[in-house]
Amino acid sequence: MAGTEPIDVVELGVGDAQAALVLSTEAGWNQNEADWRFFLAQGIVFGVRDGERLVATAALLPYSAGNAWISMVLVTADFRRRGIATTLVDTCLNLAKRRGLTSWLDATPAGATVYGPLGFMPTLQLRRLRLEKPQGTKATQQPSAGSPDALATRDSRAMGFDRSTLLSEFAARPGSRIVSGDRAMALVRDGRTARHIGPVLADRADQALKLVEAVVGSETAPWLIDAVFSQDEFLDGLVRAGWSIERPFQRMRFGPATASPAQLPFAVAGPEFG
Numbered sequence: 718m719a720g721t722e723p724i725d726v727v728e729l730g731v732g733d734a735q736a737a738l739v740l741s742t743e744a745g746w747n748q749n750e751a752d753w754r755f756f757l758a759q760g761i762v763f764g765v766r767d768g769e770r771l772v773a774t775a776a777l778l779p780y781s782a783g784n785a786w787i788s789m790v791l792v793t794a795d796f797r798r799r800g801i802a803t804t805l806v807d808t809c810l811n812l813a814k815r816r817g818l819t820s821w822l823d824a825t826p827a828g829a830t831v832y833g834p835l836g837f838m839p840t841l842q843l844r845r846l847r848l849e850k851p852q853g854t855k856a857t858q859q860p861s862a863g864s865p866d867a868l869a870t871r872d873s874r875a876m877g878f879d880r881s882t883l884l885s886e887f888a889a890r891p892g893s894r895i896v897s898g899d900r901a902m903a904l905v906r907d908g909r910t911a912r913h914i915g916p917v918l919a920d921r922a923d924q925a926l927k928l929v930e931a932v933v934g935s936e937t938a939p940w941l942i943d944a945v946f947s948q949d950e951f952l953d954g955l956v957r958a959g960w961s962i963e964r965p966f967q968r969m970r971f972g973p974a975t976a977s978p979a980q981l982p983f984a985v986a987g988p989e990f991g
């Protein structure tokens with residue numbers, strides 16, 4: 718595909734999971750093949766090919782109550798600045814509009830430069846944190862196992878809509894666990910380079926921090942967590958415990974506001990899932 722050729726957008730299928738994983742790995746992201754399989758099976762993933770080679774992707778993941786998440790916007794390095802990401806996100810937006818869905822996304826700083834001009838409005842901010850080596854001694858007690866239904870109910874209060882399909886798929890993967898303790902709950906799952914903790918749901922920051930501490934003390938690092946920036950007590954507590962801030966994400970919305978959340982999460986399920 719030469720720089721002057723029209724951008725031919727195709728819909729991808731589950732058979733494209735490995736080629737798509739090459740793109741997210743090139744960007745240094747944490748998604749594994751199971752993540753891509755979920756997007757390709759449950760969402761609509763658009764792509765651009767150069768001959769046989771997949772060079773770009775963008776996914777629209779419909780949720781409940783008129784909401785959808787746009788993510789996995791990736792363009793391989795030698796195909797950037799030709800309008801491919803703009804075309805792919807526009808294709809997702811048009812589909813969302815046809816289906817009457819409000820689109821959300823969590824943008825990297827590079828992504829925000831593409832989405833702002835398309836009409837996305839900023840909402841809350843996130844910070845991705847990484848922990849290479851937990852401080853202190855290894856916990857002797859594992860955190861308690863939490864129930865998938867309780868997690869889905871709390872998550873729905875935090876998002877303003879139900880995501881039980883996503884959460885039950887996460888929970889069913891090998892290596893995943895739902896943990897709970899002292900009015901806090903979290904989901905822990907595998908990633909390509911690090912284990913991921915999120916969503917983290919609790920009434921108070923100290924409860925959320927205690928649960929995260931129990932999780933990281935019961936397994937081997939490295940870890941990733943996507944904390945809500947306005948939960949400053951939680952964020953400060955993570956930094957004090959040795960987590961380092963890797964990058965910001967800006968949550969953005971296109972379309973009318975939908976149901977409003979009753980309680981903010983402390984950490985989200987991941988920028989690609991919200």
Ligand SMILES: CC(C)(COP(=O)(O)OP(=O)(O)OC[C@H]1O[C@@H](n2cnc3c(N)ncnc32)[C@H](O)[C@@H]1OP(=O)(O)O)[C@@H](O)C(=O)NCCC(=O)NCCS
Nearest residue numbers: 790791792797798799800801802803824825827828830831
């Ligand atoms: C961000 C990314 C998807 C952009 O893809 P792209 O196909 O190059 O984007 P477009 O060509 O559609 O860019 C549209 C506009 O966005 C802005 N833009 C895009 N990338 C930019 C960058 N790195 N720096 C500054 N502005 C940028 C420019 O205004 C550009 O228009 P221009 O080229 O006419 O100046 C690509 O760089 C990428 O895959 N990055 C790594 C993964 C990532 O961060 N994805 C976004 C996740 S939210």
